Amino acid sequence: MTSENVELRKVGLKVTLPRVKILSLLESSDKHHMSAEDVYRALLEAGEDVGLATVYRVLTQFEAAGLVLRHNFEGGHAVFELDRDDHHDHMVRMDNGEVIEFCDEVIEARQHQIAEEHGYELIGHSLTLYVKPKK
Numbered sequence: 001m002t003s004e005n006v007e008l009r010k011v012g013l014k015v016t017l018p019r020v021k022i023l024s025l026l027e028s029s030d031k032h033h034m035s036a037e038d039v040y041r042a043l044l045e046a047g048e049d050v051g052l053a054t055v056y057r058v059l060t061q062f063e064a065a066g067l068v069l070r071h072n073f074e075g076g077h078a079v080f081e082l083d084r085d086d087h088h089d090h091m092v093r094m095d096n097g098e099v100i101e102f103c104d105e106v107i108e109a110r111q112h113q114i115a116e117e118h119g120y121e122l123i124g125h126s127l128t129l130y131v132k133p134k135k
Contacts, residue, residue, distance in 0.1 A: 011065035018050050022058045033079040033099040089127040
């Protein structure tokens with residue numbers, strides 16, 4: 001049994017060929033953040049016969065099952081990344097939409113400190129920096 005089959009069953013999804021193909025693509029892709037259209041194009045280039053509507057449906061099912069995270073960054077459309085349980089933040093290039101992952105311990109510590117200073121415990125956050133190349 002392939003790892004994709006195991007992962008799909010673990011989250012309660014039936015193993016279907018489109019789900020296996022899409023999960024395999026997400027796991028093997030060099031791109032960590034892909035739109036539904038990116039996934040569709042990559043499948044077409046690989047000679048796979050999966051429709052765009054199926055890609056959207058499967059990605060939505062993956063999101064509901066906790067396999068992928070959906071990000072709706074400003075100025076663009078939704079992108080998906082595998083939920084690998086590793087926290088990171090994002091920078092989005094406004095000129096081309098490229099998404100860059102980063103983690104900074106100083107920022108992480110400061111966010112916890114700010115929450116505590118206001119009498120709260122930080123349980124999660126999302127930080128997105130919108131950037132452009134320096135001139």
